[in-house]
Amino acid sequence: MTGRPTLDELFECRLTYPDFDPQERLARLVGLDDHKARLSKILGLLVNPAGLEAWVKKHHPGANGIVKTVLRRPPLVVLAGDVGSGKSELAETIGDAVARQEGIEITLFPLSLSTRGQGRVGEMTQLLSAAFDYTVDEARKLQASGGRARGAIILLVDEADALAQSREAAQMHHEDRAGVNAFIRGVDRIANGRLPAAVIMCTNRLSALDPAVRRRAADILPFARPSDNQRHAVLGPSLKELGFTEQHVAALVAATGARNGQDYGFTFSDLTQRLLPAIVLDAYPKQPVNAARALEIVKRMAPTPPFKDGDA
Ligand SMILES: Nc1ncnc2c1ncn2[C@@H]1O[C@H](COP(=O)(O)OP(=O)(O)OP(=O)(O)O)[C@@H](O)[C@H]1O
Ligand SMILES: [Mg+2]
Structure with a gap:
Protein backbone atom coordinates (compact mmCIF):
# COMPACT_ATOMS: atom_id res chain seq x y z
CA MET A 1 0.00 0.00 0.00
CA ALA A 224 -16.63 -17.98 26.98
CA ARG A 225 -17.70 -21.38 25.66
CA PRO A 226 -21.38 -22.28 25.88
CA SER A 227 -22.80 -23.92 29.02
CA ASP A 228 -25.10 -26.98 28.82
CA ASN A 229 -28.13 -24.70 28.63
CA GLN A 230 -26.58 -22.54 25.95
CA ARG A 231 -25.62 -25.55 23.82
CA HIS A 232 -29.17 -26.73 24.23
CA ALA A 233 -30.47 -23.35 23.05
CA VAL A 234 -28.23 -23.48 19.95
CA LEU A 235 -28.83 -27.13 19.01
CA GLY A 236 -32.41 -27.70 20.18
CA PRO A 237 -34.44 -25.70 17.66
CA SER A 238 -32.57 -26.97 14.58
CA LEU A 239 -32.52 -30.60 15.72
CA LYS A 240 -36.18 -30.61 16.67
CA GLU A 241 -37.05 -29.31 13.21
CA LEU A 242 -35.29 -32.41 11.90
CA GLY A 243 -37.44 -34.68 14.06
CA PHE A 244 -35.15 -35.22 17.09
CA THR A 245 -36.85 -35.88 20.43
CA GLU A 246 -35.90 -34.01 23.60
CA GLN A 247 -33.96 -37.09 24.70
CA HIS A 248 -31.90 -37.07 21.49
CA VAL A 249 -31.18 -33.39 21.87
CA ALA A 250 -30.08 -33.93 25.49
CA ALA A 251 -27.69 -36.67 24.37
CA LEU A 252 -26.08 -34.33 21.83
CA VAL A 253 -25.87 -31.52 24.38
CA ALA A 254 -24.05 -33.86 26.77
CA ALA A 255 -21.74 -35.18 24.05
CA THR A 256 -20.68 -31.64 23.04
CA GLY A 257 -19.65 -30.74 26.60
CA ALA A 258 -16.30 -31.44 28.27
CA ARG A 259 -15.45 -35.13 27.74
CA ASN A 260 -12.63 -37.63 27.33
CA GLY A 261 -10.65 -36.06 30.13
CA GLN A 262 -10.64 -32.64 28.45
CA ASP A 263 -11.87 -29.69 30.47
CA TYR A 264 -13.46 -27.93 27.51
CA GLY A 265 -16.40 -28.63 25.24
CA PHE A 266 -17.52 -27.36 21.83
CA THR A 267 -17.44 -23.63 21.03
CA PHE A 268 -20.52 -21.84 19.70
CA SER A 269 -18.96 -21.87 16.25
CA ASP A 270 -18.11 -25.60 16.52
CA LEU A 271 -21.84 -26.17 16.95
CA THR A 272 -23.13 -23.86 14.21
CA GLN A 273 -20.40 -24.02 11.62
CA ARG A 274 -19.13 -27.57 11.96
CA LEU A 275 -21.46 -29.92 13.82
CA LEU A 276 -24.91 -28.99 12.47
CA PRO A 277 -23.70 -28.79 8.85
CA ALA A 278 -21.84 -32.11 9.27
CA ILE A 279 -25.00 -33.84 10.50
CA VAL A 280 -26.98 -32.53 7.53
CA LEU A 281 -24.32 -33.22 4.89
CA ASP A 282 -23.79 -36.73 6.19
CA ALA A 283 -27.42 -37.58 5.39
CA TYR A 284 -27.76 -35.48 2.24
CA PRO A 285 -28.76 -36.30 -0.48
CA LYS A 286 -29.83 -39.93 -0.07
CA GLN A 287 -31.45 -40.21 3.35
CA PRO A 288 -33.00 -38.26 6.21
CA VAL A 289 -30.99 -37.22 9.25
CA ASN A 290 -31.04 -39.73 12.07
CA ALA A 291 -30.25 -39.27 15.74
CA ALA A 292 -28.01 -42.29 16.30
CA ARG A 293 -25.84 -41.29 13.35
CA ALA A 294 -25.72 -37.67 14.60
CA LEU A 295 -24.40 -38.87 17.95
CA GLU A 296 -21.64 -40.82 16.21
CA ILE A 297 -20.66 -37.71 14.27
CA VAL A 298 -20.42 -35.70 17.50
CA LYS A 299 -18.26 -38.35 19.11
CA ARG A 300 -15.82 -38.34 16.21
CA MET A 301 -15.55 -34.56 16.14
CA ALA A 302 -13.08 -32.79 18.41
CA PRO A 303 -13.83 -29.34 19.84
CA THR A 304 -11.54 -26.49 18.82
CA PRO A 305 -8.80 -26.22 21.46
CA PRO A 306 -9.19 -23.14 23.68
CA PHE A 307 -7.14 -20.06 23.01
CA LYS A 308 -4.49 -20.00 25.72
CA ASP A 309 -4.52 -16.43 26.92
CA GLY A 310 -1.03 -16.67 28.33
CA ASP A 311 0.57 -17.61 24.98
CA ALA A 312 3.23 -15.35 23.59
N1 LIG B 1 -23.40 -16.77 21.42
C1 LIG B 1 -23.63 -17.39 20.25
N2 LIG B 1 -24.84 -17.87 19.94
C2 LIG B 1 -25.08 -18.49 18.77
N3 LIG B 1 -24.15 -18.65 17.80
C3 LIG B 1 -22.91 -18.20 18.04
C4 LIG B 1 -22.59 -17.53 19.28
N4 LIG B 1 -21.30 -17.18 19.22
C5 LIG B 1 -20.83 -17.58 18.05
N5 LIG B 1 -21.79 -18.20 17.33
C6 LIG B 1 -21.62 -18.78 15.99
O1 LIG B 1 -20.25 -18.89 15.73
C7 LIG B 1 -19.87 -18.12 14.60
C8 LIG B 1 -18.53 -17.46 14.86
O2 LIG B 1 -18.65 -16.49 15.87
P1 LIG B 1 -17.71 -15.22 15.90
O3 LIG B 1 -17.10 -14.99 14.56
O4 LIG B 1 -18.46 -14.08 16.47
O5 LIG B 1 -16.58 -15.70 16.91
P2 LIG B 1 -15.43 -14.85 17.61
O6 LIG B 1 -15.73 -14.80 19.07
O7 LIG B 1 -15.26 -13.55 16.89
O8 LIG B 1 -14.18 -15.81 17.40
P3 LIG B 1 -12.64 -15.47 17.05
O9 LIG B 1 -11.99 -15.12 18.36
O10 LIG B 1 -12.13 -16.76 16.52
O11 LIG B 1 -12.62 -14.34 16.07
C9 LIG B 1 -21.01 -17.12 14.41
O12 LIG B 1 -21.18 -16.75 13.09
C10 LIG B 1 -22.20 -17.90 14.92
O13 LIG B 1 -22.69 -18.74 13.91
MG1 LIG C 1 -13.83 -12.86 15.56
Whole structure:
Protein backbone atom coordinates (compact mmCIF):
# COMPACT_ATOMS: atom_id res chain seq x y z
CA MET A 1 0.00 0.00 0.00
CA THR A 2 1.31 3.41 -0.84
CA GLY A 3 0.00 6.52 0.86
CA ARG A 4 -3.25 6.68 2.72
CA PRO A 5 -5.83 4.05 1.73
CA THR A 6 -9.20 5.32 0.47
CA LEU A 7 -12.32 4.83 2.57
CA ASP A 8 -13.40 1.96 0.28
CA GLU A 9 -10.03 0.25 0.44
CA LEU A 10 -9.87 0.47 4.19
CA PHE A 11 -13.46 -0.52 4.95
CA GLU A 12 -14.65 -2.71 2.10
CA CYS A 13 -17.64 -4.06 3.98
CA ARG A 14 -19.28 -1.09 5.65
CA LEU A 15 -22.68 -1.85 7.13
CA THR A 16 -25.52 0.52 7.88
CA TYR A 17 -28.22 -0.04 10.45
CA PRO A 18 -31.08 -0.52 10.94
CA ASP A 19 -31.23 -3.46 8.56
CA PHE A 20 -32.94 -6.85 8.58
CA ASP A 21 -29.87 -9.03 8.21
CA PRO A 22 -27.96 -7.80 11.30
CA GLN A 23 -31.21 -7.74 13.28
CA GLU A 24 -31.70 -11.41 12.55
CA ARG A 25 -28.07 -12.30 13.26
CA LEU A 26 -28.18 -10.44 16.58
CA ALA A 27 -31.37 -12.23 17.58
CA ARG A 28 -29.74 -15.61 16.87
CA LEU A 29 -26.94 -15.06 19.40
CA VAL A 30 -27.48 -17.20 22.48
CA GLY A 31 -26.51 -16.35 26.05
CA LEU A 32 -25.37 -12.80 25.33
CA ASP A 33 -28.38 -10.83 26.55
CA ASP A 34 -26.45 -9.10 29.30
CA HIS A 35 -23.66 -8.16 26.87
CA LYS A 36 -26.22 -6.89 24.36
CA ALA A 37 -27.88 -4.70 27.00
CA ARG A 38 -24.60 -3.27 28.32
CA LEU A 39 -23.18 -2.61 24.88
CA SER A 40 -26.29 -0.97 23.48
CA LYS A 41 -26.58 1.29 26.53
CA ILE A 42 -22.97 2.44 26.26
CA LEU A 43 -23.23 3.02 22.52
CA GLY A 44 -26.63 4.67 22.89
CA LEU A 45 -25.26 7.23 25.35
CA LEU A 46 -22.39 8.14 23.07
CA VAL A 47 -24.90 8.94 20.38
CA ASN A 48 -27.48 10.53 22.61
CA PRO A 49 -25.98 11.94 25.84
CA ALA A 50 -29.14 13.97 26.36
CA GLY A 51 -30.90 10.71 27.22
CA LEU A 52 -28.93 10.36 30.47
CA GLU A 53 -29.48 14.04 31.32
CA ALA A 54 -33.22 13.56 30.95
CA TRP A 55 -33.07 10.44 33.14
CA VAL A 56 -31.22 12.27 35.92
CA LYS A 57 -33.64 15.18 35.77
CA LYS A 58 -36.51 12.79 36.22
CA HIS A 59 -35.13 10.46 38.88
CA HIS A 60 -32.29 12.35 40.60
CA PRO A 61 -32.72 16.08 39.99
CA GLY A 62 -29.50 18.02 40.60
CA ALA A 63 -27.17 15.00 40.35
CA ASN A 64 -25.18 16.54 37.53
CA GLY A 65 -21.75 15.41 38.69
CA ILE A 66 -22.55 11.76 38.11
CA VAL A 67 -23.86 12.49 34.62
CA LYS A 68 -20.53 14.05 33.67
CA THR A 69 -18.62 11.10 35.15
CA VAL A 70 -20.63 8.62 33.13
CA LEU A 71 -20.57 10.60 29.91
CA ARG A 72 -16.86 11.26 30.13
CA ARG A 73 -16.00 7.60 29.77
CA PRO A 74 -13.84 6.92 26.72
CA PRO A 75 -15.79 5.57 23.74
CA LEU A 76 -14.16 2.14 23.80
CA VAL A 77 -15.57 -1.29 24.59
CA VAL A 78 -13.42 -4.43 24.54
CA LEU A 79 -14.91 -7.83 23.68
CA ALA A 80 -12.46 -10.45 24.88
CA GLY A 81 -12.35 -14.22 25.13
CA ASP A 82 -12.25 -17.64 23.57
CA VAL A 83 -12.48 -18.40 19.85
CA GLY A 84 -15.84 -18.75 18.14
CA SER A 85 -17.77 -17.29 21.05
CA GLY A 86 -19.66 -14.49 19.28
CA LYS A 87 -17.35 -11.49 19.63
CA SER A 88 -17.25 -10.56 15.95
CA GLU A 89 -20.87 -11.52 15.48
CA LEU A 90 -22.02 -9.25 18.34
CA ALA A 91 -19.74 -6.41 17.26
CA GLU A 92 -21.07 -6.56 13.70
CA THR A 93 -24.72 -6.59 14.68
CA ILE A 94 -25.19 -4.58 17.90
CA GLY A 95 -25.32 -1.37 15.85
CA ASP A 96 -28.74 -2.48 14.67
CA ALA A 97 -30.15 -2.53 18.21
CA VAL A 98 -28.69 0.90 18.95
CA ALA A 99 -29.97 2.39 15.69
CA ARG A 100 -33.48 1.17 16.47
CA GLN A 101 -33.31 2.21 20.12
CA GLU A 102 -32.14 5.75 19.28
CA GLY A 103 -34.05 6.16 16.03
CA ILE A 104 -30.97 7.10 13.97
CA GLU A 105 -28.80 5.58 11.27
CA ILE A 106 -25.52 4.00 12.35
CA THR A 107 -22.63 2.97 10.12
CA LEU A 108 -20.08 0.28 10.97
CA PHE A 109 -16.48 0.68 9.80
CA PRO A 110 -14.98 -2.82 10.19
CA LEU A 111 -11.21 -3.24 10.28
CA SER A 112 -9.61 -6.61 10.90
CA LEU A 113 -6.03 -6.47 12.04
CA SER A 114 -5.34 -10.12 11.29
CA THR A 115 -5.97 -9.90 7.56
CA ARG A 116 -4.63 -6.37 7.18
CA GLY A 117 -1.51 -4.75 8.37
CA GLN A 118 0.67 -7.84 8.27
CA GLY A 119 2.81 -6.33 5.58
CA ARG A 120 5.69 -3.98 5.80
CA VAL A 121 6.86 -2.31 8.95
CA GLY A 122 4.58 0.46 10.12
CA GLU A 123 1.59 -0.68 8.11
CA MET A 124 -0.58 -1.42 11.13
CA THR A 125 0.08 2.02 12.55
CA GLN A 126 -0.78 3.60 9.22
CA LEU A 127 -3.98 1.57 8.92
CA LEU A 128 -5.10 2.50 12.42
CA SER A 129 -4.34 6.18 11.92
CA ALA A 130 -6.27 6.20 8.64
CA ALA A 131 -9.18 4.30 10.24
CA PHE A 132 -9.46 6.85 13.04
CA ASP A 133 -9.11 9.77 10.59
CA TYR A 134 -12.09 8.53 8.57
CA THR A 135 -14.08 7.76 11.72
CA VAL A 136 -13.49 11.26 13.10
CA ASP A 137 -14.29 12.94 9.74
CA GLU A 138 -17.54 11.03 9.28
CA ALA A 139 -18.62 11.43 12.92
CA ARG A 140 -18.05 15.19 12.73
CA LYS A 141 -20.55 15.40 9.89
CA LEU A 142 -23.14 13.69 12.08
CA GLN A 143 -22.51 15.71 15.22
CA ALA A 144 -25.37 17.83 16.51
CA SER A 145 -24.88 21.17 18.25
CA GLY A 146 -26.78 19.86 21.27
CA GLY A 147 -28.78 16.78 22.15
CA ARG A 148 -29.08 13.93 19.72
CA ALA A 149 -26.63 13.30 16.90
CA ARG A 150 -28.01 12.74 13.41
CA GLY A 151 -26.21 9.46 13.13
CA ALA A 152 -23.19 7.63 14.49
CA ILE A 153 -20.15 5.61 13.50
CA ILE A 154 -18.92 2.42 15.11
CA LEU A 155 -15.30 1.60 14.36
CA LEU A 156 -14.69 -2.13 14.82
CA VAL A 157 -11.07 -3.11 15.37
CA ASP A 158 -11.39 -6.88 15.09
CA GLU A 159 -8.73 -9.55 15.65
CA ALA A 160 -6.83 -6.94 17.60
CA ASP A 161 -4.43 -9.39 19.25
CA ALA A 162 -1.57 -7.51 17.67
CA LEU A 163 -2.54 -4.58 19.90
CA ALA A 164 -2.45 -6.79 22.95
CA GLN A 165 0.86 -8.33 22.28
CA SER A 166 3.03 -7.96 25.30
CA ARG A 167 2.39 -7.29 28.93
CA GLU A 168 5.77 -5.66 29.09
CA ALA A 169 5.49 -2.51 27.07
CA ALA A 170 9.24 -2.08 27.30
CA GLN A 171 9.80 -5.40 25.53
CA MET A 172 7.44 -4.55 22.75
CA HIS A 173 8.87 -4.07 19.35
CA HIS A 174 8.96 -0.40 18.48
CA GLU A 175 6.40 -0.84 15.71
CA ASP A 176 3.90 -2.63 17.97
CA ARG A 177 4.16 0.18 20.45
CA ALA A 178 3.51 2.67 17.64
CA GLY A 179 0.35 0.75 16.73
CA VAL A 180 -0.90 0.83 20.33
CA ASN A 181 -0.14 4.54 20.48
CA ALA A 182 -2.04 5.23 17.27
CA PHE A 183 -4.99 3.33 18.71
CA ILE A 184 -4.95 5.23 22.00
CA ARG A 185 -4.59 8.57 20.22
CA GLY A 186 -7.57 7.72 18.05
CA VAL A 187 -9.81 6.80 20.99
CA ASP A 188 -8.81 10.03 22.73
CA ARG A 189 -9.58 12.11 19.63
CA ILE A 190 -13.13 10.76 19.51
CA ALA A 191 -13.55 11.35 23.26
CA ASN A 192 -12.17 14.87 23.25
CA GLY A 193 -14.26 15.85 20.25
CA ARG A 194 -17.37 14.39 21.94
CA LEU A 195 -18.14 12.82 18.60
CA PRO A 196 -21.00 10.40 17.94
CA ALA A 197 -18.60 7.52 17.40
CA ALA A 198 -17.45 4.52 19.38
CA VAL A 199 -14.76 1.90 19.06
CA ILE A 200 -15.29 -1.82 19.62
CA MET A 201 -12.14 -3.90 19.94
CA CYS A 202 -12.20 -7.71 19.79
CA THR A 203 -9.33 -9.81 21.07
CA ASN A 204 -8.61 -13.34 22.27
CA ARG A 205 -5.92 -12.08 24.62
CA LEU A 206 -7.40 -10.14 27.50
CA SER A 207 -4.48 -10.76 29.82
CA ALA A 208 -2.07 -9.29 27.29
CA LEU A 209 -4.12 -6.18 26.68
CA ASP A 210 -1.99 -3.07 26.91
CA PRO A 211 -2.66 -1.31 30.24
CA ALA A 212 -3.21 2.03 28.52
CA VAL A 213 -5.86 0.46 26.28
CA ARG A 214 -7.45 -1.40 29.21
CA ARG A 215 -7.65 1.79 31.26
CA ARG A 216 -9.63 3.48 28.49
CA ALA A 217 -12.22 0.78 28.09
CA ALA A 218 -15.66 1.87 29.28
CA ASP A 219 -16.42 -1.83 29.61
CA ILE A 220 -14.65 -5.15 29.03
CA LEU A 221 -17.08 -7.91 28.11
CA PRO A 222 -15.82 -11.50 28.62
CA PHE A 223 -16.76 -14.28 26.18
CA ALA A 224 -16.63 -17.98 26.98
CA ARG A 225 -17.70 -21.38 25.66
CA PRO A 226 -21.38 -22.28 25.88
CA SER A 227 -22.80 -23.92 29.02
CA ASP A 228 -25.10 -26.98 28.82
CA ASN A 229 -28.13 -24.70 28.63
CA GLN A 230 -26.58 -22.54 25.95
CA ARG A 231 -25.62 -25.55 23.82
CA HIS A 232 -29.17 -26.73 24.23
CA ALA A 233 -30.47 -23.35 23.05
CA VAL A 234 -28.23 -23.48 19.95
CA LEU A 235 -28.83 -27.13 19.01
CA GLY A 236 -32.41 -27.70 20.18
CA PRO A 237 -34.44 -25.70 17.66
CA SER A 238 -32.57 -26.97 14.58
CA LEU A 239 -32.52 -30.60 15.72
CA LYS A 240 -36.18 -30.61 16.67
CA GLU A 241 -37.05 -29.31 13.21
CA LEU A 242 -35.29 -32.41 11.90
CA GLY A 243 -37.44 -34.68 14.06
CA PHE A 244 -35.15 -35.22 17.09
CA THR A 245 -36.85 -35.88 20.43
CA GLU A 246 -35.90 -34.01 23.60
CA GLN A 247 -33.96 -37.09 24.70
CA HIS A 248 -31.90 -37.07 21.49
CA VAL A 249 -31.18 -33.39 21.87
CA ALA A 250 -30.08 -33.93 25.49
CA ALA A 251 -27.69 -36.67 24.37
CA LEU A 252 -26.08 -34.33 21.83
CA VAL A 253 -25.87 -31.52 24.38
CA ALA A 254 -24.05 -33.86 26.77
CA ALA A 255 -21.74 -35.18 24.05
CA THR A 256 -20.68 -31.64 23.04
CA GLY A 257 -19.65 -30.74 26.60
CA ALA A 258 -16.30 -31.44 28.27
CA ARG A 259 -15.45 -35.13 27.74
CA ASN A 260 -12.63 -37.63 27.33
CA GLY A 261 -10.65 -36.06 30.13
CA GLN A 262 -10.64 -32.64 28.45
CA ASP A 263 -11.87 -29.69 30.47
CA TYR A 264 -13.46 -27.93 27.51
CA GLY A 265 -16.40 -28.63 25.24
CA PHE A 266 -17.52 -27.36 21.83
CA THR A 267 -17.44 -23.63 21.03
CA PHE A 268 -20.52 -21.84 19.70
CA SER A 269 -18.96 -21.87 16.25
CA ASP A 270 -18.11 -25.60 16.52
CA LEU A 271 -21.84 -26.17 16.95
CA THR A 272 -23.13 -23.86 14.21
CA GLN A 273 -20.40 -24.02 11.62
CA ARG A 274 -19.13 -27.57 11.96
CA LEU A 275 -21.46 -29.92 13.82
CA LEU A 276 -24.91 -28.99 12.47
CA PRO A 277 -23.70 -28.79 8.85
CA ALA A 278 -21.84 -32.11 9.27
CA ILE A 279 -25.00 -33.84 10.50
CA VAL A 280 -26.98 -32.53 7.53
CA LEU A 281 -24.32 -33.22 4.89
CA ASP A 282 -23.79 -36.73 6.19
CA ALA A 283 -27.42 -37.58 5.39
CA TYR A 284 -27.76 -35.48 2.24
CA PRO A 285 -28.76 -36.30 -0.48
CA LYS A 286 -29.83 -39.93 -0.07
CA GLN A 287 -31.45 -40.21 3.35
CA PRO A 288 -33.00 -38.26 6.21
CA VAL A 289 -30.99 -37.22 9.25
CA ASN A 290 -31.04 -39.73 12.07
CA ALA A 291 -30.25 -39.27 15.74
CA ALA A 292 -28.01 -42.29 16.30
CA ARG A 293 -25.84 -41.29 13.35
CA ALA A 294 -25.72 -37.67 14.60
CA LEU A 295 -24.40 -38.87 17.95
CA GLU A 296 -21.64 -40.82 16.21
CA ILE A 297 -20.66 -37.71 14.27
CA VAL A 298 -20.42 -35.70 17.50
CA LYS A 299 -18.26 -38.35 19.11
CA ARG A 300 -15.82 -38.34 16.21
CA MET A 301 -15.55 -34.56 16.14
CA ALA A 302 -13.08 -32.79 18.41
CA PRO A 303 -13.83 -29.34 19.84
CA THR A 304 -11.54 -26.49 18.82
CA PRO A 305 -8.80 -26.22 21.46
CA PRO A 306 -9.19 -23.14 23.68
CA PHE A 307 -7.14 -20.06 23.01
CA LYS A 308 -4.49 -20.00 25.72
CA ASP A 309 -4.52 -16.43 26.92
CA GLY A 310 -1.03 -16.67 28.33
CA ASP A 311 0.57 -17.61 24.98
CA ALA A 312 3.23 -15.35 23.59
N1 LIG B 1 -23.40 -16.77 21.42
C1 LIG B 1 -23.63 -17.39 20.25
N2 LIG B 1 -24.84 -17.87 19.94
C2 LIG B 1 -25.08 -18.49 18.77
N3 LIG B 1 -24.15 -18.65 17.80
C3 LIG B 1 -22.91 -18.20 18.04
C4 LIG B 1 -22.59 -17.53 19.28
N4 LIG B 1 -21.30 -17.18 19.22
C5 LIG B 1 -20.83 -17.58 18.05
N5 LIG B 1 -21.79 -18.20 17.33
C6 LIG B 1 -21.62 -18.78 15.99
O1 LIG B 1 -20.25 -18.89 15.73
C7 LIG B 1 -19.87 -18.12 14.60
C8 LIG B 1 -18.53 -17.46 14.86
O2 LIG B 1 -18.65 -16.49 15.87
P1 LIG B 1 -17.71 -15.22 15.90
O3 LIG B 1 -17.10 -14.99 14.56
O4 LIG B 1 -18.46 -14.08 16.47
O5 LIG B 1 -16.58 -15.70 16.91
P2 LIG B 1 -15.43 -14.85 17.61
O6 LIG B 1 -15.73 -14.80 19.07
O7 LIG B 1 -15.26 -13.55 16.89
O8 LIG B 1 -14.18 -15.81 17.40
P3 LIG B 1 -12.64 -15.47 17.05
O9 LIG B 1 -11.99 -15.12 18.36
O10 LIG B 1 -12.13 -16.76 16.52
O11 LIG B 1 -12.62 -14.34 16.07
C9 LIG B 1 -21.01 -17.12 14.41
O12 LIG B 1 -21.18 -16.75 13.09
C10 LIG B 1 -22.20 -17.90 14.92
O13 LIG B 1 -22.69 -18.74 13.91
MG1 LIG C 1 -13.83 -12.86 15.56
